[in-house]
Amino acid sequence: MLRFHGDAEVAPGLVDLAVNVRQEAPPSWLTEPIAASLAHLGHYPDPAEATAAIARRHGRPPEEVLLTAGAAQAFTLLGPALRPRHAAVVHPQFTEPEAALITAGHEVDRVLLRAEDGFVLHEAAVPPEADLVVVGNPTNPTSVLHPAADVAALAREGRVLVVDEAFADTVTGEPESLSGRRDLPGLLVIRSLTKTWGLAGLRIGYVLGSAELIERLREHAPLWSVSTPALAAAIACASPRAVDTEREIATGLAGDREHLVAALRRAGVSVAGRPASSFVLIRVPGGETVRAALRERGFAVRRGETFPGLGRDWLRIAVRDTATSDAFVAVLSNVLWEGQHAERDNCRDPAAG
Numbered sequence: 001m002l003r004f005h006g007d008a009e010v011a012p013g014l015v016d017l018a019v020n021v022r023q024e025a026p027p028s029w030l031t032e033p034i035a036a037s038l039a040h041l042g043h044y045p046d047p048a049e050a051t052a053a054i055a056r057r058h059g060r061p062p063e064e065v066l067l068t069a070g071a072a073q074a075f076t077l078l079g080p081a082l083r084p085r086h087a088a089v090v091h092p093q094f095t096e097p098e099a100a101l102i103t104a105g106h107e108v109d110r111v112l113l114r115a116e117d118g119f120v121l122h123e124a125a126v127p128p129e130a131d132l133v134v135v136g137n138p139t140n141p142t143s144v145l146h147p148a149a150d151v152a153a154l155a156r157e158g159r160v161l162v163v164d165e166a167f168a169d170t171v172t173g174e175p176e177s178l179s180g181r182r183d184l185p186g187l188l189v190i191r192s193l194t195k196t197w198g199l200a201g202l203r204i205g206y207v208l209g210s211a212e213l214i215e216r217l218r219e220h221a222p223l224w225s226v227s228t229p230a231l232a233a234a235i236a237c238a239s240p241r242a243v244d245t246e247r248e249i250a251t252g253l254a255g256d257r258e259h260l261v262a263a264l265r266r267a268g269v270s271v272a273g274r275p276a277s278s279f280v281l282i283r284v285p286g287g288e289t290v291r292a293a294l295r296e297r298g299f300a301v302r303r304g305e306t307f308p309g310l311g312r313d314w315l316r317i318a319v320r321d322t323a324t325s326d327a328f329v330a331v332l333s334n335v336l337w338e339g340q341h342a343e344r345d346n347c348r349d350p351a352a353g
């Protein structure tokens with residue numbers, strides 16, 4: 001089940017709370033260069049300009065950037081390029097890094113963070129001998145944002161530390177991002193342009209790290225894997241205007257998320273950790289039945305049990321506009337109420353009347 005993803009929950013007619021991609025249409029300053037790039041599809045893509053633009057955005061030289069067909073492609077390069085002897089993945093998190101490492105023939109040591117303490121990252125939980133460590137920040141599906149210092153503490157000589165920052169731009173100002181850190185040994189930061197910009201179908205992401213590590217990844221990257229339209233998007237998304245817009249979007253998202261979390265808590269629903277991204281993780285008794293009932297009433301949510309460390313009682317909910325969240329919480333409350341009453345009826349001793 002490592003290869004199960006939220007898009008498999010979505011079906012026509014359902015409100016999509018299962019996929020964490022922003023649903024608003026991308027701005028015209030982004031769609032126009034993508035559309036204009038179609039005139040150049042007769043040429044093989046040249047990533048130089050987009051690589052330089054992304055490098056500038058993160059204050060790094062271009063040799064420290066590798067563009068990829070989405071963050072997902074970057075995970076497939078880790079095993080072949082790095083050949084780890086002891087790979088450790090911090091869970092619960094997005095499952096593709098582990099799936100890609102297993103496909104490349106590596107065993108993966110799972111470090112499980114605990115729901116009881118809000119999925120907080122403890123350096124001591126990571127095996128000291130691990131020469132490859134993968135951690136998400138903010139983490140999908142918990143929405144927990146680890147302090148930059150806690151993530152940085154995992155870096156050391158002889159180890160590659162991969163930080164999946166696919167959702168970093170959902171946090172205003174990215175205070176805990178390591179994307180600009182050039183001093184940490186073995187650091188690779190993986191980024192995605194598909195979430196905030198609503199570009200999941202375009203396939204564009206990138207990796208930041210030392211020139212030496214980036215070159216090793218590049219040797220295993222497929223030729224011309226990032227298309228000309230995706231390169232146009234990368235250039236547009238690296239501009240100062242894009243970074244400003246990202247901040248505004250993240251600030252709006254924070255308000256929508258607080259609204260959703262408050263409504264869930266008012267309805268007595270347990271919300272995991274301190275959510276910081278574009279989704280929240282909830283725990284409801286009978287999660288599988290609840291998810292099926294939500295589907296019947298028009299809402300697709302993401303099941304939790306395919307994430308190592310979580311079970312069937314966990315559901316992940318995308319943050320949408322407040323009206324959608326209100327409608328969802330009203331339906332969820334009814335489903336939970338009906339479930340409690342059905343259980344009470346089942347438990348009632350028939351002999352007692």
Ligand SMILES: Cc1ncc(COP(=O)(O)O)c(C=O)c1O
Pocket residue numbers: 069070071072073094136139140164166167191192193194200204205
């Ligand atoms: C945490 C995380 N990292 C990476 C990805 C992959 O992103 P991309 O669309 O850039 O391949 C996802 C997609 O769901 C994700 O949730």
